[in-house]
Amino acid sequence: MARIPYADPGRPEHREAAAHIVASRKRLGHLHRMLLHSPPVARGWIEMYDAVRWKTVLSGKLRELVMCQVAAINGAEYEWAAHAPIALREGATQAQLDALPDWSKADVFDAQERATLALCDAMTRHVHVPPDVFAAAKAVLPERELVELVVTIAGYNCVSRVIEAFEINGTDPLP
Incomplete structure (x- = not known):
């Protein structure tokens, strides 16, 4: 069991970041649900890791x-x-x-x-x-x-x- 409860993506303060994650990843996984406790961190996280995973030329x-x-x-x-x-x-x-x-x-x-x-x-x-x-x-x-x-x-x-x-x-x- 995770050390703190997962964030509720339906809460008004989480909705925009949750939608941003779903637009990128097609779903909200466990890590993303944890990050939603801080919507700015969750959005920034997705931007960073989208760049690393899909916008590089590294094989x-x-x-x-x-x-x-x-x-x-x-x-x-x-x-x-x-x-x-x-x-x-x-x-x-x-x-x-x-x-x-x-x-x-x-x-x-x-x-x-x-x-x-x-x-x-x-x-x-x-x-x-x-x-x-x-x-x-x-x-x-x-x-x-x-x-x-x-x-x-x-x-x-x-x-x-x-x-x-x-x-x-x-x-x-x-x-």
Whole structure:
């Protein structure tokens, strides 16, 4: 059970933000219902993550691999459950998803994926990225994609932290 009740999208102060979310995502999920407690945050959240997910040139496969890796590192099962199917649709394999917890020892990732995952691990586990890890990512991605990758990793660390702080698990009944 989430630590606080989910917001009621029917309340007058939540309606506009709820409509904004539904226009983008087609539904109000558990995370969105929690964010509705602060309508400006809910709207801003959707704008930010719509940009990260649908307005970047970073490959969908890399984007979803790092989202899943962030979820794996942070123990965010709700986030993993949301993004693993998308990762498969974007070209990741089940073998890659299975290997994520110990990806550096697996032979299922190419050089670009390995550099991307190393950057993800450094940002997620340590915040500070060693120069050689950043240089490896910089060598395989153009600057725009590198910016998009870093923002995606940072953003989905935020997602998992919000989900885990509120204990959102996706199974709670929504009123």
